[in-house]
Amino acid sequence: xxxxxxxxxxxxxxxxxxxxxxxxxxxxxxxxxxxxxxxxxxxxxxxxxxxxxxxxxxxxxxxxxxxxxxxxxxxxxxxxxxxxxxxxxxxxxxxxxxxxxxxxxxxxxxxxxxxxxxxxxxxxxxxxxxxxxxxxxxxxxxxxxxxxxxxxxxxxxxxxxxxxxxxxxxxxxxxxxxxxxxxxxxxxxxxxxxxxxxxxxxxxxxxxxxxxxxxxxxxxxxxxxxxxxxxxxxxxxxxxxxxxxxxxxxxxxxxxxxxxxxxxxxxxxxxxxxxxxxxxxxxxxxxxxxxxxxxxxxxxxxxxxxxxxxxxxxxxxxxx
Amino acid sequence: xxxxxxxxxxxxxxxxxxxxxxxxxxxxxxxxxxxxxxxxxxxxxxxxxxxxxxxxxxxxxxxxxxxxxxxxxxxxxxxxxxxxxxxxxxxxxxxxxxxxxxxxxxxxxxxxxxxxxxxxxxxxxxxxxxxxxxxxxxxxxxxxxxxxxxxxxxxxxxxxxxxxxxxxxxxxxxxxxxxxxxxxxxxxxxxxxxxxxxxxxxxxxxxxxxxxxxxxxxxxxxxxxxxxxxxxxxxxxxxxxxxxxxxxxxxxxxxxxxxxxxxxxxxxxxxxxxxxxxxxxxxxxxxxxxxxxxxxxxxxxxxxxxxxxxxxxxxxxxxxxxxxxxxxxxxxxxxxxxxxxxxxxxxxxxxxxxxxxxxxxxxxxxxxxxxxxxxxxxxxxxxxxxxxxxxxxxxxxxxxxxxxxxxxxxxxxxxxxxxxxxxxxxxxxxxxxxxxxxxxxxxxxxxxxxxxxxxxxxxxxxxxxxxxxxxxxxxxxxxxxxxxxxxxxxxxxxxxxxxxxxxxxxxxxxxxxxxxxxxxxxxxxxxxxxxxxxxxxxxxxxxxxxxxxxxxxxxxxxxxxxxxxxxxxxxxxxxxxxxxxxxxxxxxxxxxxxxxxxxxxxxxxxxxxxxxxxxxxxxxxxxxxxxxxxxxxxxxxxxxxxxxxxxxxxxxxxxxxxxxxxx
Numbered sequence: 001x002x003x004x005x006x007x008x009x010x011x012x013x014x015x016x017x018x019x020x021x022x023x024x025x026x027x028x029x030x031x032x033x034x035x036x037x038x039x040x041x042x043x044x045x046x047x048x049x050x051x052x053x054x055x056x057x058x059x060x061x062x063x064x065x066x067x068x069x070x071x072x073x074x075x076x077x078x079x080x081x082x083x084x085x086x087x088x089x090x091x092x093x094x095x096x097x098x099x100x101x102x103x104x105x106x107x108x109x110x111x112x113x114x115x116x117x118x119x120x121x122x123x124x125x126x127x128x129x130x131x132x133x134x135x136x137x138x139x140x141x142x143x144x145x146x147x148x149x150x151x152x153x154x155x156x157x158x159x160x161x162x163x164x165x166x167x168x169x170x171x172x173x174x175x176x177x178x179x180x181x182x183x184x185x186x187x188x189x190x191x192x193x194x195x196x197x198x199x200x201x202x203x204x205x206x207x208x209x210x211x212x213x214x215x216x217x218x219x220x221x222x223x224x225x226x227x228x229x230x231x232x233x234x235x236x237x238x239x240x241x242x243x244x245x246x247x248x249x250x251x252x253x254x255x256x257x258x259x260x261x262x263x264x265x266x267x268x269x270x271x272x273x274x275x276x277x278x279x280x281x282x283x284x285x286x287x288x289x290x291x292x293x294x295x296x297x298x299x300x301x302x303x304x305x306x307x308x309x310x311x312x313x314x315x316x317x318x319x320x
Numbered sequence: 321x322x323x324x325x326x327x328x329x330x331x332x333x334x335x336x337x338x339x340x341x342x343x344x345x346x347x348x349x350x351x352x353x354x355x356x357x358x359x360x361x362x363x364x365x366x367x368x369x370x371x372x373x374x375x376x377x378x379x380x381x382x383x384x385x386x387x388x389x390x391x392x393x394x395x396x397x398x399x400x401x402x403x404x405x406x407x408x409x410x411x412x413x414x415x416x417x418x419x420x421x422x423x424x425x426x427x428x429x430x431x432x433x434x435x436x437x438x439x440x441x442x443x444x445x446x447x448x449x450x451x452x453x454x455x456x457x458x459x460x461x462x463x464x465x466x467x468x469x470x471x472x473x474x475x476x477x478x479x480x481x482x483x484x485x486x487x488x489x490x491x492x493x494x495x496x497x498x499x500x501x502x503x504x505x506x507x508x509x510x511x512x513x514x515x516x517x518x519x520x521x522x523x524x525x526x527x528x529x530x531x532x533x534x535x536x537x538x539x540x541x542x543x544x545x546x547x548x549x550x551x552x553x554x555x556x557x558x559x560x561x562x563x564x565x566x567x568x569x570x571x572x573x574x575x576x577x578x579x580x581x582x583x584x585x586x587x588x589x590x591x592x593x594x595x596x597x598x599x600x601x602x603x604x605x606x607x608x609x610x611x612x613x614x615x616x617x618x619x620x621x622x623x624x625x626x627x628x629x630x631x632x633x634x635x636x637x638x639x640x641x642x643x644x645x646x647x648x649x650x651x652x653x654x655x656x657x658x659x660x661x662x663x664x665x666x667x668x669x670x671x672x673x674x675x676x677x678x679x680x681x682x683x684x685x686x687x688x689x690x691x692x693x694x695x696x697x698x699x700x701x702x703x704x705x706x707x708x709x710x711x712x713x714x715x716x717x718x719x720x721x722x723x724x725x726x727x728x729x730x731x732x733x734x735x736x737x738x739x740x741x742x743x744x745x746x747x748x749x750x751x752x753x754x755x756x757x758x759x760x761x762x763x764x765x766x767x768x769x770x771x772x773x774x775x776x777x778x779x780x781x782x783x784x785x786x787x788x789x790x791x792x793x794x795x796x797x798x799x800x801x802x803x804x805x806x807x808x809x810x811x812x813x814x815x816x817x818x819x820x821x822x823x824x825x826x827x828x829x830x831x832x833x834x835x836x837x838x839x840x841x842x843x844x845x846x847x848x849x850x851x852x853x854x855x856x857x858x859x860x861x862x863x864x865x866x867x868x869x870x871x872x873x874x875x876x877x878x879x880x881x882x883x884x885x886x887x888x889x890x891x892x893x894x895x896x897x898x899x900x901x902x903x904x905x906x907x908x909x910x911x912x913x914x915x916x917x918x919x920x921x922x923x924x925x926x927x928x929x930x931x932x933x934x935x936x937x938x939x940x941x942x943x944x945x946x947x948x949x950x951x952x953x954x955x956x957x958x959x960x961x962x963x964x965x966x967x968x969x970x971x972x973x974x975x976x977x978x979x980x981x982x983x
Contacts, residue, residue: 038891048437055441059448065517067645069508069847070455070463071448076507078444078467080500080882081493087883087890088492094891126480140480172492173474174437 029161029185033119035097036167036180043090049175052082082175089176092125092169096180099146101162103188105310107277110229111151112188114162120146127171132163157192157273157317161185191313194230194281195274228281228309256289256302277316284309294319335433339380341476344489345436346376348473349427351466352443353420355450360417361405368424375428386428394425412452419446433477440470457842468493503882510875512868513851531569531762531783533613536579537720537727537742544718544739546780547832549609550764551617552840553776556603559769564655566620566786566798567778569763571634573671575752577679578727580745580760585671590633593660593668593796595623601652607844608647614638617763617778619653620798626651633668634759635659646848661795664757672757672790680728680749687753698756698791702799705750709743709804712736716808740802744785747801757790761798768833777836902954902961905970909947916980927952933978940978947976 045053056079063071097119106112116130118141125141132152139148152163168179223232223243231245259279264272276292283290284304291301292312300312337345349372357365371394378384398421399409406414423446426439447463447470471493472486481488531543551567559565574583602619616629616637626649629637639647664672675684687701694700708714713736720738723730728749731742744760751758765784767776786800858866910920910929918936920929930948934941950969954961 038887048434051437052441055445059445060511061518063448064511064514065519066452067514067517067850068452068455069849070460071451072511073460073504073508073846074448074451074464074467076504076511077464077497077500080503080507081467081471081496084496084500084503084886085492087886088496090887091890127478129479138479171475171478171480172496173471174478175474 029183031185032101033097033099034182034184035095035119036093036182038094041090041093041178041180043086043176043178046170046175046177052175056082082173085173086176088172089169089178092127092171093167093178093180095121095123096125096128096167097121098182098184101184101186103162103186105189105191105313106154106229107191108154108157108193110154112154112190114150114152114188116148116150118146118148120144125169127169129168131166131168136168152188154190157190157270159187159318160190161187189314189317191317192270192273192277194278195271228285230281231285256291257283258291258293259283260293261295262293273316273319277313280309280312280316292316337431337433337436338476340481340486340489341433341436341473342379342430343376344469344473344476344486345427345430345439346372348440348443348466348469349423351469352423352446352450355447355463355466356416356420356453359413359453360420364401364405364417365420368420371424372427385431391425391428394421394428398422398425416446416449416453419449436473436477440473444470455847457839457846460842464497467497471497503878506878506882507875508846509849509854509857510871510878512871512875513849513854515851531611531613531615533570534579534581535572535741535745535760535762535785537723537731537738537745543780543783548780549836549839550611550778550780550782551606551608552836552843553607553619553767553778554605554774555776559776560602560619560655562766564620565766565776566761566784566800567617567764568620568622568636568761569615569617570761571632571636571788572760572762573634573674575675575745575749577676577725580748583671585633585668588633590668592631592633592635594662595621595635595654596658596661596795597623597654598656598658599654601654603650603652605648605650607840607848608643608649609843610644610646612642612644614640614642616643616647616649618651619655620761620763621657621659622651622653623657624652645850646843648844648848658794659796660790661793663792664790669757669790672759673752673755675749675752680726682726682729683732683746683749684753686732687750687755690750691754696755698789701751701754701756702789702791705747706799706801706804708732709747709801710806714743714805714807716802716805740785743801743805744787747799748787751787751789759788761786761788765800768836770834770837772834773837773840775840777833777840901966901970902951905966905973906951909973909976912976913978916978918978926955937978937980943976944978947973 056075059071059075059078063069063075099117099119101117102115104113104115116139120143122143123141124143128141128148129136129138130148130150131137132150137150139150141148150165154160162184164181164183166179166181168177170177223237223245227245233244233246237243257279259276261272261276264275267275280290280292284306287304289302289304290312291299292315293299294315298315300315301308350369353365353368353372375386378386399418402414402417402421403409405417408414409418419442423439423442426435426442430436430439444467447466450463451460468490472489475481475492476489553567570582572580572582573585574581601623604619606617608616616626616639618637621635622631622637623635625631625637628647628649629639631637637651660668690701690704694704715737716739717737718739720742721735723735728746731738731746732750748758748760762783762785764778764782765786766782767778769776784800784802786798786802788796788798790796854871855865855867858870863870906926913919913933918933924932927948930944930951934944934948937944947969950965950972954966954969
């Protein structure tokens with residue numbers, strides 16, 4: 001008797017544990033790839049779904065009351081089709097496999113683009129949306145293309161865990177919402193916030209060597225991953241279906257600029273970092289070589305290439 | 321509209337209605353209004369459709385909203401127009417008109433996704449209400465198809481629709497509707513029917529069709545041009561000969577000078593008159609379409625009474641309830657009979673001779689002359705009357721001129737033009753005036769014999785009126801005075817000429833008669849599937865009476881099973897399609913090998929795999945090695961492998977049958 005009770009309790013405990021694990025699935029970081037199987041897809045009717053349920057109930061009562069079998073058949077057909085759409089909604093997510101994700105570098109405060117690579121199972125999933133915060137970002141998948149991009153908000157510099165993502169769909173009729181959580185065990189590096197009003201530091205005063213036109217706008221070209229977000233021409237991009245970035249005149253290389261942590265005394269740490277990052281960006285944009293010196297006297301450069309740019313910003317981001 | 325800050329690279333999910341969903345919404349609403357065209361005033365539906373089209377055009381072309389005042393005007397105008405037409409906002413037609421109007425008003429204000437969804441829900445409901453007017457198979461299919469634009473609209477309201485035509489929007493709805501047909505049928509069979517309605521008798525006052533309870537000359541004119549089906553009769557044996565296909569509905573005893581009415585005699589609970597049978601009785605089943613009246617038609621003359629009916633003294637069958645739904649009953653009739661031959665009861669004789677005073681003096685005079693000429697011989701008097709109709713310049717014409725106060729006199733001596741009602745009425749009057757007991761019988765005559773499905777199709781246009789006279793020794797004898805008329809004007813008022821038993825006028829009537837098999841099947845299996853039929857649903861499985869509880873359990877099980885099967889189907893992965901012939905052949909080989917237990921691992925390249933195969937199957941090693949070498953060469957040695965070599969390779973693979981040798 002006691003043994004049975006004991007057994008029952010452990011069975012219940014195991015079940016509770018299983019439930020809680022099921023509930024927590026998607027909250028604990030998981031290594032990719034992650035496949036959405038039936039145990040982790042949730043589905044509930046949307047508000048419109050409940051509305052249609054009420055409608056179908058009304059139609060059913062009406063058809064039964066008027067003993068009208070044609071109307072009843074129509075009601076059954078509509079009811080079966082609408083509730084059957086639940087399976088299609090569920091199928092939008094089922095078997096979706098997130099293979100890998102790749103984060104771009106971004107600055108704190110701006111949204112950071114995240115590129116997701118799904119396994120291509122030759123199925124169109126037109127209704128997928130991914131929500132990281134309250135904003136749902138549509139990312140339809142066509143058969144053959146299995147990539148999507150979302151942006152995630154950033155509020156601190158440094159290494160940030162990729163936040164929990166909600167992948168959901170309401171296709172085909174918007175009556176059901178299926179969703180699933182994915183928390184990839186992956187981190188992205190967020191560069192420091194850039195201060196807009198950062199004046200470039202004092203430089204070699206020789207007017208002959210002054211860079212002229214370093215900030216001068218030369219034209220627009222397509223965005224490539226790695227381009228600084230600040231150079232994106234938002235207004236121009238809005239008129240196209242891809243991003244455009246402003247290109248600046250390459251000034252003649254002159255004396256490298258020197259951005260020294262220790263030269264910026266008297267302001268707080270984060271502002272200093274932001275200012276340095278801003279200068280790095282400006283110099284990179286102007287293709288002017290620069291040297292970055294940190295508080296522990298580590299120094300980078302002089303150089304003006306992309307690798308140098310990212311090394312500097314990463315060093316700034318990783319500062320304690 | 322509330323605008324959220326949109327990060328770069330993402331689109332804001334607009335809650336305003338896009339162009340495609342709005343187009344589809346307008347299409348849906350036009351369909352819904354179209355489904356109500358047959359029973360609403362044409363100007364009303366046309367106006368609604370025009371409003372929808374104008375609204376669609378203005379939004380599409382100028383992106384205009386409809387001003388609030390106009391919507392309010394519409395909102396007021398719709399009920400006003402309906403009340404102006406129908407006198408009240410209640411009732412079936414008025415209700416349908418109001419909801420159609422309100423749907424259009426809703427479209428006028430629909431600017432958001434939410435509005436559109438509500439409109440679609442509303443539209444589905446109004447579509448269903450159209451079936452309250454017409455349950456026929458073609459109309460039901462039509463209304464079912466109208467769900468497609470509704471579902472397409474719902475789909476178009478969702479994101480991720482490429483702008484390449486309408487099919488992507490229609491596809492999910494089409495697929496789900498088609499896939500859910502079996503589930504819908506199971507639900508239809510198992511949803512417990514109500515034995516009695518929860519509220520209100522469904523509009524017994526309206527939509528009455530068929531023969532009415534009285535007959536005045538000219539009344540059934542509209543009936544004779546109505547091609548609607550009245551009933552279908554299936555006989556157990558051979559059908560009766562054509563000249564005996566008279567279906568008795570009601571007997572009219574009382575004449576008020578203008579119209580014939582059932583009268584008091586028909587209502588008395590007197591026993592049915594005795595009938596002598598001279599041939600084996602005919603057994604048959606009648607499927608009567610809703611008439612909203614009590615009359616149950618039976619082949620002249622019924623000799624038994626179905627459970628649901630009561631037989632009057634004149635061998636008419638009445639149901640206890642008005643027939644509001646398709647109604648099936650079995651009857652037995654004698655087509656060669658002697659009704660009441662022994663002697664007419666005085667009270668019936670009195671009722672069969674009664675005439676109102678002060679009407680039709682010339683007809684009375686004529687009848688008196690016949691009586692004097694024949695010395696009161698009833699059979700002679702009947703012959704006189706039939707001769708008059710045959711030789712007196714009478715014309716059969718559906719387009720009969722109106723008659724004055726002395727309607728019989730006007731018809732007999734002036735117009736001489738009319739159809740069955742006129743002839744039956746005048747004949748019976750003459751008989752009574754001449755002292756021969758007579759009465760009018762109204763029912764159907766003729767019908768279309770469907771040789772393929774073996775049943776008789778009787779349409780409203782087969783409605784007919786004839787007379788019965790009582791002759792001593794023979795009893796009540798059927799006399800069809802209309803048949804005596806020699807001149808027939810075939811009216812071009814439609815396809816009906818059943819009254820003279822004549823041919824169909826419109827070219828498509830024969831086709832319609834033949835196609836009626838489908839309607840009959842629909843009426844019997846679907847429309848007539850009521851609580852009673854449902855309780856017999858599981859009779860083949862040995863359950864005599866299925867209760868509502870059992871149906872509910874069966875329904876729950878069916879829903880559960882359907883969801884399970886659906887989930888299983890939905891989780892099927894599409895089989896990976898090989899990219900080319902070479903891969904296909906390779907995959908086939910891998911399947912063959914997997915059958916004998918050599919499965920290629922996920923991380924195993926083709927070369928390693930074939931090496932392993934060769935070691936596991938030492939007998940076949942040379943073949944396997946050759947195949948592997950050829951595959952690797954074809955796959956990797958050419959930018960574009962030569963097709964003839966691929967063909968040879970594929971043939972060799974096909975002939976390769978790996979077998980594990982047990983040692």
